[in-house]
Amino acid sequence: MNFNKVLDNVPIYEAGKPIELVVREYGVNPKDIIKLASNENPYGTSPKVVSKIKEIVQSMSVYPDDSMYELKEALANKFDVESSNIIIGSGSDQILEFCVHAKCDKNSKVLMSKTTFAMYEIYGKQAGSTIIKTEDGEHNLKQFSSMYKEYGADIIFLCLPNNPLGECLDRDDVYAFLETINKDTLVIIDGAYQEYGAFKDEKKRINPKELINSFPNCIYLGTFSKAYALGGMRVGYGIAQEDIIKTLYKLRAPFNITTLTLAAAIEALKDEEFVQDCIAKNFEEMKRYEQYAREKGFDYIDSYTNFITLKFASLYSSKKVAQELLERGLIVRDLTGYGINAIRITIGSNDQNTKVFKLLDEVLEKLK
Structure with a gap:
């Protein structure tokens, strides 16, 4: 059967391995498995x-409020914008897809960092667009500027902080770069990990209202999957000027999130104390990983997220390390596919991380 030819060069996104796979293939007791590959909230x-979910679970036969009025109002109050500046998606990646299909076709160019969220490239290629990448994996604005001047771009992706590496640009540097961008170029600021970055360093904080008022060609994306611990609910949002939001709504199917998802997101916004507590614990535990890396003699990327990237250089093969850990019931993300000899580990709870270090000791000793 023949399909759209642009799909011939579209890679398939590989999500973190599920717990069920480890049970099935390696016979590990489900209670002993630690999944630290998808940057979920361990708390x-x-x-x-x-x-709240238990309270409304009986109402699943009824369609959700497709206006999403209450959630949009809550986000509007949180960020001091209008509800008309907001669109809700099934995860922020659905809004990424809306953006690409609203802006791009086979004649378009999409600019991004060499090592960043894989769906940027996938969505761009789905539209038949040309993908332009910087030479560095970590965000390098000089290279972004150089590439933009040479090739132009219909969309620029900035992942702040960046997944899967963890680094983050300073807000002032980002704004200086945005001043140089043509107003017909859509700049997507992916803030999936912004809660973490802003907590660690105020210089990293992107204020959505300030962003879209200063740069009307920008859209800010946020998610409830990380700090708000609703990865299984799939809900995210975009904040932009009203003309951009109206255009994206032309691509949105009705009822694109569920009744339970809507209720969960609304309630999650009311419990900021929980979120801040989770973030504080995250960075306390991250110090243990940094210390571990120093003791073992390999590098790590200074992270502004809920994960850390451990770089092995020539000491170990990240592919082998990840596989050995998997067989012991610890699921991490091997970054070989990104051309990096490194693993990405979500920062777990205190007990989980203690077990991680024990298993890493076993594996690194075996692979010496």
């Missing part, structure tokens, strides 16, 4: 959210 969902 679970806010008890207030869980309580």
Whole structure:
């Protein structure tokens, strides 16, 4: 059967391995498996959210409020914007897809960092667009500027902080770069990990209202999957000038998030104390990974997220390390596919991380 030819060069996104696979293929007891590959919140969902879901679970036969009025109002109050500046998606990656299909075709160019969220390239190639990447994996604005001057771009992706590496640009540097961009270029600021970056360093904080008022060609994306611990609910949002939001709505199917998702997101926004506590624990535990890397003699990327990238250079093969850990019930992300000899580990709870170091000791000793 023949399909759209642009799909011939589109890679398939590989999500983190599920717990069920480890049980099935390696016979590990499900209770002993630690999944630290998908940057989920290890502290679970806010008890207030869980309580709310139990309360409304009987209403699943009814379609959700497709206006999403209450959630948009809550986000509008949080960020001091209008509800008309907001679009809700099934995860922020759905809004990424809307943006690309609203802006791009086979004659378009999409500019991004060499090592960043894989879906940027996938969505760009789905539209038949030309993908332009910087030479460095970590965001390098000089290279972005150089590439933009040479090739132009219909869309620029900035992942702040960056997934899967963890680094983050300073806000002032980002704004200086945006001043040089043509107003017909859509700049997508992916803030999936912004709660973490802003907590660690105020210089990293991107204020959505300030962003879209200063740069009307920008859209800010946020998610409830990380700090708000609703990865299983799939809900994200975009904040932009009203003309951009109206255009994206032309691509949105009705009822694109569920009744339970809507209720969970609304309730999650009410429990900021839970979110801040999770973030604080995250960075306390991250110090243990930094110390471990120093003791073992390999590098790490200074992270502004809920994960850390451990770089092995020539000491170990990240592919072998990840596989050995997998067979012991620890799921991490091997970055070989990105051309980096490194693994990405979500920062777990204190007990989980203690077990991680024990398993890493075993594996690194075996692979010496």
